[in-house]
Amino acid sequence: MLRDITIGQYYSADSVLHRLDPRTKLVGTLIYLVSLFLFATPLVYVPATLFLMIVIFSSKVPFGYMVKGLKPVLFLLLFTVLMNMIFVKGEVIATIWKIEITKEGLKQSLLMGARLILLILGSNVMTLTTTPTRLTNAMESVMRPLKLIRVPVHEIAMMMSIALRFIPILLDETDKIMKAQMARGADFESGNLVKKAKSLIPVLVPLFISAFRRANDLAMAMEARCYHGGEGRTQMKPLRYTGRDYAAYMILLLYLAGVIVTGKYSTEVLDWIGVR
Amino acid sequence: MMENMKLIADHLVYEYNKGTNQTVRALDDVSFVIHPGEFLGLIGHTGSGKSTLVQHLNALLRPDGGTIYYDGADVFEKSYDRKALRGKVGLVFQYPEHQLFEETVFKEVCFGPNNMGLDIKEVEQRAYAAIARVGLTEECLDQSPFDLSGGQKRRVAIASVLAMQPEILVLDEPTAGLDPKGRDELLSMIMDLRETEGISIVLVSHSMEDVAEYVDRIIVMDKGKILYDDTPKVVFAHAKELEAIGLSAPQVTYILQDLKSAGLDVDTTGITLAEARNTILEALHWKG
Amino acid sequence: MGIIHINKVTYEYIRRDEENNVEGITTAVDGVSLAVEPGEFIAILGHNGSGKSTLAKHINAILYPSEGSVVVDGMDTKDEDALLKIRQTAGMVFQNPDNQIIGQIVEEDVGFGPENMGVPTKEIWERVEESLKAVGMYEYRSYSPNKLSGGQKQRVSIASVIAMHPKCIILDEPTAMLDPMGRREVIRAVRALNDVEKITMILITHYMEEVIYADRVFVMDKGKVAMSGTPKEIFSRVSELRELRLDVPQVTELAYELKRAGVPLPDGILTREELTEALKKIRMMGQ
Numbered sequence: 001m002l003r004d005i006t007i008g009q010y011y012s013a014d015s016v017l018h019r020l021d022p023r024t025k026l027v028g029t030l031i032y033l034v035s036l037f038l039f040a041t042p043l044v045y046v047p048a049t050l051f052l053m054i055v056i057f058s059s060k061v062p063f064g065y066m067v068k069g070l071k072p073v074l075f076l077l078l079f080t081v082l083m084n085m086i087f088v089k090g091e092v093i094a095t096i097w098k099i100e101i102t103k104e105g106l107k108q109s110l111l112m113g114a115r116l117i118l119l120i121l122g123s124n125v126m127t128l129t130t131t132p133t134r135l136t137n138a139m140e141s142v143m144r145p146l147k148l149i150r151v152p153v154h155e156i157a158m159m160m161s162i163a164l165r166f167i168p169i170l171l172d173e174t175d176k177i178m179k180a181q182m183a184r185g186a187d188f189e190s191g192n193l194v195k196k197a198k199s200l201i202p203v204l205v206p207l208f209i210s211a212f213r214r215a216n217d218l219a220m221a222m223e224a225r226c227y228h229g230g231e232g233r234t235q236m237k238p239l240r241y242t243g244r245d246y247a248a249y250m251i252l253l254l255y256l257a258g259v260i261v262t263g264k265y266s267t268e269v270l271d272w273i274g275v276r
Numbered sequence: 277m278m279e280n281m282k283l284i285a286d287h288l289v290y291e292y293n294k295g296t297n298q299t300v301r302a303l304d305d306v307s308f309v310i311h312p313g314e315f316l317g318l319i320g321h322t323g324s325g326k327s328t329l330v331q332h333l334n335a336l337l338r339p340d341g342g343t344i345y346y347d348g349a350d351v352f353e354k355s356y357d358r359k360a361l362r363g364k365v366g367l368v369f370q371y372p373e374h375q376l377f378e379e380t381v382f383k384e385v386c387f388g389p390n391n392m393g394l395d396i397k398e399v400e401q402r403a404y405a406a407i408a409r410v411g412l413t414e415e416c417l418d419q420s421p422f423d424l425s426g427g428q429k430r431r432v433a434i435a436s437v438l439a440m441q442p443e444i445l446v447l448d449e450p451t452a453g454l455d456p457k458g459r460d461e462l463l464s465m466i467m468d469l470r471e472t473e474g475i476s477i478v479l480v481s482h483s484m485e486d487v488a489e490y491v492d493r494i495i496v497m498d499k500g501k502i503l504y505d506d507t508p509k510v511v512f513a514h515a516k517e518l519e520a521i522g523l524s525a526p527q528v529t530y531i532l533q534d535l536k537s538a539g540l541d542v543d544t545t546g547i548t549l550a551e552a553r554n555t556i557l558e559a560l561h562w563k564g
Numbered sequence: 565m566g567i568i569h570i571n572k573v574t575y576e577y578i579r580r581d582e583e584n585n586v587e588g589i590t591t592a593v594d595g596v597s598l599a600v601e602p603g604e605f606i607a608i609l610g611h612n613g614s615g616k617s618t619l620a621k622h623i624n625a626i627l628y629p630s631e632g633s634v635v636v637d638g639m640d641t642k643d644e645d646a647l648l649k650i651r652q653t654a655g656m657v658f659q660n661p662d663n664q665i666i667g668q669i670v671e672e673d674v675g676f677g678p679e680n681m682g683v684p685t686k687e688i689w690e691r692v693e694e695s696l697k698a699v700g701m702y703e704y705r706s707y708s709p710n711k712l713s714g715g716q717k718q719r720v721s722i723a724s725v726i727a728m729h730p731k732c733i734i735l736d737e738p739t740a741m742l743d744p745m746g747r748r749e750v751i752r753a754v755r756a757l758n759d760v761e762k763i764t765m766i767l768i769t770h771y772m773e774e775v776i777y778a779d780r781v782f783v784m785d786k787g788k789v790a791m792s793g794t795p796k797e798i799f800s801r802v803s804e805l806r807e808l809r810l811d812v813p814q815v816t817e818l819a820y821e822l823k824r825a826g827v828p829l830p831d832g833i834l835t836r837e838e839l840t841e842a843l844k845k846i847r848m849m850g851q
Contacts, residue, residue, distance in 0.1 A: 010668065010708065133668045162666065168710050169662055173374070179336050180375040183367040184436055185359060185391030202387070205377035209422070213373075217663035224624050224656040225666075225677040225724065226648050236675035236688045322713060322743045426612055453740050455611035455770045457809035482743045485814060522745045527814040527836075534840045540847060549814065553821045560847060562827060 009168065011128040015060040016244065018129045022138035024245040028252050029126045035256060036115050036122075039263030042107075043270065045114050047258045052122060061128050069124045070117065077116055084109035132164035134237070141239055154230030162218065170211060177206050282347065282444060282476060283310040283333065283365065289341030290328055290500075302328040303339070304500035310444060310476055315467075317487040317508070318480045320497035321522035326480055329497065330446055333478070334358075334365040363392050366442030370449045372433035376421040381412065381432050384421050388440040399439075406439035409473075411465055427458035431465070438469075445469070446478040451486065463490060488512065488526040488547040496523070512547050528552040535559070567732055567764055568600040568623060568654070572632035575618055575787075592618040594787035595632070602731065603762045605755070607775040607795075610784035611809035616768050617659075619784070620736045623766065624656040637731060652681060655725030659737040661717035662709075670712075670720050671696070671705040677728040688727075695723040698761070699753045715746025719753050726757070732764035733757070739771060747771065772799075772813045776834045783808060800831035815839055 017025070036048060056066060070077070090104030127135065140157035147153050178188065181202045188199050262269055290303040302325045310316060320326045331337040332344060335351050335358040344351045351361055369375065378384040385403040394402070407417065410431040416424070421432050430450055437445065447466065451459040467490055470477045481487050487494060487508065494511045496504040498521040504511045512518070515525040515533070524530075525547070532544045532552055543555040575593040578586055593615045600606055610616040621627040622634045625641040637653045639646040655677075658664045667673030671692050678688045696702040699719040709717055718738050725733055735754065739747040751774050758765045767774065775781055781798045783791035785808045791798055798805070799812050802820045812820070819833040819842075827846060833839050 012706070012708070131668045131672075133672050161668070165666070165668055176369065177374045179331065180369040182336055183334055183362055183369065184375065184388040185362055185440065186387075187359060187391065202375070202377045206374055210373060214660075214663045217658065217660055218666070220621075220626055221656075221658055221664035222666060222676075224626060224651055224658075225728065226651050226680040227676075228648065228680065232682045234679055234682050234684060234688065236672065236679055236685060236692070238685055321745055455809055456772075456811035457611060457806075524744070528818060531815060531818060531836050531839060534836050535843060538840050538844050540843060549818055549821065552818055553825065556818075556822060556843065557825055557827070560827065560843070562825065 009128065010131050011061045011065065013060040013129075015058060015129065017055065017059040017125070019244065020129075020248055021239055021241050021245045022130050022134040023141055023239055024241070024248050025126050025130055026135065026138045026142060028248065029123055031252055031256060032122045033119060035259045036118055038259060039266070040111070041263060041266040042111055042114070043266045044259050044263045045111075045118065047255065047262055048118055051255050051258075052118060052125070055125055056121070059125055059129050061125075066121060066124055066128065069128075070120055073116075073120060077113060080116060081109045081113045084112050132161050136161040136164075137235070137237070137239060154233075158230075166211075166214065169214075170207070173210055174203065174207055177203050280311055281309045281345075282312050284345040285309075285329075285332070285342070286345060287342035288329070288332055288339045288344070290325075290332065290337060290339050292328075294340075301500050303332070305342070306497075306500070306502055307342075308495060308502060308505055310478065312443070312476060313470070313474045314476045314493065315470055315491045316476065316478045317491035317494040318478055318497065319482070319484070319487060319494060319523060324497040324521070325500040326497045327448065328500075330367065330448055330478070330480060333444070333446055334362045334367050336362075336367070360392075363388075363440040364442055365444045365446065366437035366440055367446045368430075368434050368437050368448065368450065370452055372421075372429040375433060375436075376429060379420060380418050381407070381421050381424070382417045384432055385436045385439050388436045392440060402439040402441065403435075406435040409438055409469065410435045411461075425458075427454050427462060430454070430462060434466075442475060444476045444478065446480070448480045449482065450479070451481070451483070459486075466490075484512070484524055484526045485528075488529075489549075496521075508547055509545050513545060532556075566599040567602045567637055568598075568766075569635040570596055570598045570619070570622070570632075571635070572597050573619070573622060573629040573634060574631040575615075575622065575627060576630045591787055593622070593629075596784075596787070596789055597632075598782060598789065598792075600732070600764060600766065602764055603758070604780065605758045605765045605778045606767070607778035607781045608766065608768045608784060609770060609772075609775060609781060609798075609810060610768075611770060614784040614808075615787040616784045617736050618787075620656070620734050620766065620768050623654050623732075623734050625650045626656070648681070652677075652728050653730055654732045654734060655728055655730035657718065657721045657725055657733065657735045657738050659740050661714050661721065661741065664721050665709045665717060665724075668708060669705075670701065670707050670709060673709065673720060674724045674727045677724055681728060691727040691729070692723075695727040696720075698726055698757060699723045713746060714742040715749035718742065718746065718750045722750070722753055722757070726761075726763075730763065732766065734766045734768070736768050737770070738767075739769060739774065747774070751777075770810070772811050772816075776813065783810070795834060796832035798832075799834060 056063060085101055085105045086099055088102055088105035088108045090102035092100045093103050094101045136157040140153055143153045186199060186202055285306055285308050288303045288306040292300045292302050306329060318326050328337065332339055338352060346361060349356060351358060376384060378387065382403060385407055386399050389399040389402045412428065412431050412435065421429060424432065451462055454462065463486060466477060469475065479491060491508060494504065494506065494508050495502055496511060504514065512525040512529055515529060518524055528549055529547055532542050532546050535542045536544050540559045542559045546552045546555050573593055573596050574591065576589050576591050579588050579590055581587050596619060608616045618627065622629060622641065623636060625647055628642055634641045636650045639650050641650055665673050666676050674692045674695055675688050678691050693702065696705055699722050701716060701719050701723055704712065704716065709720065739750050742750065754765055754767060755777055757763050767778065769775065776795045778795055781793060781795050782789050783798060790808055791801065791804065799816045802812050805812055813834065815836055816833055819829050819839055823829045829842050833842065
């Protein structure tokens with residue numbers, strides 16, 4: 001069950017997307033996320049979906065694998081959709097028990113749902129095609145100006161990269177601990193919420209203890225290998241833009257322009273297609 | 277006939293990463309029987325499927341094919357009480373660090389029987405008995421389990437499963453990381469358990485020497501399949517085949533083979549130290 | 565000129581209870597002295613809690629002695645200016661394979677040490693390549709560490725230390741969490757590096773079979789060096805080892821048992837070949 005979480009997991013393959021500079025992918029993802037929130041019209045999801053499909057296709061990551069990443073956030077997704085459906089006021093189209101479902105609510109909830117799915121898939125593409133080390137390198141580089149105002153950029157990046165490295169290990173360990181406790185008769189499924197929460201203590205205590213031990217060991221191992229912060233450090237894989245990246249930025253700009261045109265002139269576009 | 281078979285694994289199949297391009301068949305048509313009071317060794321290199329198999333025995337994992345019968349009942353039937361099964365097939369995982377969480381050793385050992393819904397008196401009685409059974413002293417009762425040595429932690433983990441009064445006790449590499457003395461003490465404690473309580477033991481181990489010394493029967497796993505299921509003597513006669521799958525025979529067996537090819541008339545089926553000693557003395561016509 | 569001098573080192577730590585009151589003082593290492601020559605293969609044996617790992621952490625300047633001193637290649641570990649140089653000279657491999665790999669990818673982990681030392685990019689790549697080749701892990705360079713076996717992870721950890729070009733490597737129970745196959749892989753790599761590259765090796769372990777290739781063995785108990793000598797000398801003292809909660813390789817134990825039954829075997833037999841030869845001789849004499 002826990003093995004299914006694909007967020008933050010690198011999928012090894014050789015594609016154009018894998019070979020892009022991580023900064024390009026980071027900036028690209030940010031631009032993509034922003035583009036989803038620029039306009040409220042559903043029409044912008046057409047270029048956004050198309051763009052994402054092309055990107056996913058060129059990443060060589062199986063689509064099914066990518067969609068699996070949505071599973072753990074399914075609850076959040078349903079929650080958002082339901083909340084919008086129930087609480088947005090407007091023209092009532094159906095009434096279930098005392099809950100009124102409005103046309104505006106339905107529209108809004110579908111919009112939010114689509115936005116969330118695109119958002120998660122979009123950021124998934126980045127983490128699946130970029131090793132976390134490269135990603136943190138990119139963050140360090142993009143955030144470098146913040147150093148001037150004494151933000152410990154290197155340290156933040158290092159912490160993130162370590163956290164990412166240990167996510168799969170700790171997930172695996174959680175799985176083992178749960179099984180070990182189930183072997184001693186623990187029950188994580190039945191009972192009310194309070195009982196369920198209580199049943200997690202036998203999992204959380206060993207997990208925390210183990211995480212602290214690992215952190216301690218890791219700190220020692222890093223020190224033993226002469227780690228002393230970012231000062232005087234060289235890089236094995238320094239970031240360097242290539243033609244590929246400039247091309248990617250061009251495509252991004254074109255996409256952004258496409259979204260803006262679609263969003264701004266949505267009525268005209270609809271007229272033009274002849275939908276209205 | 278049936279009462280002679282406590283647990284039957286019937287054509288078990290299990291796959292990891294289903295539905296991706298990296299599907300691994302961890303168990304591939306695995307069938308065997310555990311008899312009452314038997315000491316069974318389970319060997320195989322890392323990734324051979326033995327850990328996956330062990331987690332089927334108490335229904336922690338559900339097979340993709342085949343099933344397990346316990347006392348004649350299919351444990352993967354909808355109405356079967358799998359929680360109760362875990363009391364009968366006690367599984368102790370490799371690292372006790374993965375389960376210790378209570379403030380005191382006593383509370384830790386109570387965790388198992390408590391989950392079975394027994395009344396508090398019965399729970400405490402069982403806990404006291406189990407703690408004594410694994411050779412922990414009374415001073416340990418109120419100690420934090422985290423302050424104990426590696427060997428003692430393992431005893432606590434075993435005691436907490438024993439307190440559920442299992443009929444089969446499965447131990448996944450109970451001696452990993454222990455020093456030689458700790459290892460010997462733990463194994464003789466397990467041997468003693470089996471002799472006095474009559475429960476069946478399944479020992480998952482990497483040490484051929486330990487397995488040769490203690491078990492009645494060995495199951496050898498490779499790539500999700502059972503390669504051998506026989507007495508230690510028969511299994512270890514296949515030293516070459518075992519080496520091909522990353523295992524080996526006990527060291528003494530190789531010594532006896534060396535001696536045989538050097539012209540000494542020894543019995544090469546010896547697998548324990550005592551057997552090797554006796555056959556060498558005999559071959560030398562030594563009268564001690 | 566020795567490479568490592570441990571002079572009368574004592575290490576004490578204060579135990580505290582939950583309210584931070586002093587409960588007592590534990591002496592983990594108690595007046596230990598030993599010197600290691602360049603190119604030697606040293607093994608330190610001892611049961612769990614004998615102080616062997618604590619001693620090892622002194623050589624890499626992770627712990628500092630309460631009394632006495634540790635000198636690595638002429639540098640005192642208490643000299644803070646020499647800290648990085650000491651850690652680069654005496655690299656360290658730890659027990660848990662998962663808790664010492666920092667990189668997401670094998671080659672990135674091997675590059676971590678040189679990056680910290682400020683080695684130029686081009687040279688980092690050369691070092692990574694040669695180190696991974698030295699432990700036979702070059703073909704796995706782009707793997708995620710999570711996809712490797714325990715033995716492979718430990719070999720990566722060894723490569724990560726070699727990439728810093730150390731003169732000495734301390735291995736703190738590197739095989740304790742591995743299966744027999746992984747143990748063999750790691751020990752083979754350690755021996756090869758000692759033989760070919762002449763890197764000084766200090767192996768801490770409680771597996772007797774791993775010790776027989778060492779030049780010298782130290783057995784620790786209660787923070788002190790209880791026995792020292794060549795593997796042959798150490799393993800001739802079977803009953804003493806048992807008292808120290810230790811064992812001997814099964815061959816040695818068999819020879820010991822035969823000897824107790826009256827067979828006139830020499831002391832300290834370590835390998836199958838030695839035993840076969842000795843028994844052959846005895847049979848010839850008997851005829």
